[in-house]
Amino acid sequence: MTRRARIFISVAEDSADVHAASLIRTAKELLPACRFYGLTGPRMRAAGAETLADLTSHAAMLTGVFSVIGRAWRAARLVESSWREQPPDLVILLDSPELHLRLARKAKQLGLPVLYYIAPQTWASRAGRNRQIAGNVDRLACILPFEERYFRRFGINATYVGHPLFEALRRQVSQPAVVERLRSPGKPVVALLPGSRRHVIDAILPRQLDVVRRLRAAGTALHAVVSCMSAERRGQIQDHLDSAEIEADLVVGDNASLLTAADLVLAASGTATLEVAHYRKPMVVMYDAGRLLALIHRLLGRFILKTPHLSLVNILAGRRVVPEFMPFVPDTGAVARVAADLLTDEAWRRVMVRQVEETVAALEDSQASVTVCRMIGEMLA
Secondary structure, three states: OOOOEEEEEEOOOHHHHHHHHHHHHHHHHHOOOEEEEEEOOHHHHHOOOEEEEOOHHHOEOOOEOHHHHHHHHHHHHHHHHHHHHOOOOEEEEEOOHHHHHHHHHHHHHOOOOEEEEOOOOOOOOOOOHHHHHHHHOOEEEEOOOOHHHHHHOOOOOEEEOOOOHHHHHHHOOOOHHHHHHHOEOOEOEEEEEOOOOHHHHHHHHHHHHHHHHHHHHOOOOOEEEEEEOOHHHHHHHHHHHHHHOOOOEEEEOOHHHHHHHOOEEEEEOOOHHHHHHHOOOOEEEEOOOOHHHHHHHHHHHHHHOOOOOOOHHHHHHOOOOOOEEOOOOOOHHHHHHHHHHHHHOHHHHHHHHHHHHHHHHHHOOOOHHHHHHHHHHHHHO
16 A cells, blocks of 8 residues: 555444544454444444544444434534545445445445444345445344354355454453452352443343342342443442442443353343353343333234344354343243352253353464455455
8 A cells, every 4th residue: 555545434333432542452453454444332432533524432233223213313424424425445334224224325426445343133124225335335244153154145245253352351461369359168259240331231231130049038048249341330330239238249341250250140232241251150131122012022923033142152053052031031030030040050050051152162272453454355366
């Protein structure tokens, strides 16, 4: 490259901001002539990207950017205007298909090459989007091993690059003093991972706390510890603890120590389940999408969902390795009964840990950022 390549990069969720920041840091070493700008989150800006707008603090699970559709569409128009004024050399879009498939279409109309990183999960639902991807995306970087073959069936230039989560997990180090503090003699540590998004915490944490209440009511002595992914969520989580009147500790930004200490994890569905799997811990996966979607699911679920499993660990394993209560949790009593069995049934715990290890071991050496940088270099060349 004879000049610095201008690369537009876009995220709309906090998790994508983490992975994009890792990509930008890696690109500084492997592609030093590239300059990144776009729809960024705070981590991307810290890594050196310039920003047009930030959507990460307003992201929403399942409905994507629908909850902030006005902001997202205004940002999309801003992006389109900037592309016309000064076209980038490459467009990189991470996850969030509700926004990014629209941007991919616009980029295609303007003749801009598109690399889509973290493929839309059309293998689970909305397979009709594959036509859009094939028509508007030049290269698709997949983070799950089976996705490359799946997308290539639709004429999509897909490449499995590895899962970027494990790059971050390799950098995590537990704090022995914190681990020791969390462990209580005679009391198993039950870790609650309610997610990082505000609305997911509001939906899942009360149910996780009710499971803890039911376990204690049934005579199970345990030490409950809630994971708080960032300081800005601490007040929200503390409000739930106060409202539920549940005795529990709170660990902020240190899942490495919490999961090292944990004997059982109640995890919100998402990539957090892979983090739990990385620490080889038994888990129960929960997610509740609300009453409206519950009605839609009862009426149309069998036509919309194309996978028999919904949690990532079970999807990757192709079988029910960990208990999952999703997309709804109508009865926390059932969750509590399963959790009680996992705390006492050592044989089941050993089998689950072995199967979890078999499922994720191949992903743990992932070098996703390096592989995507190679793809960027090829596309720029």
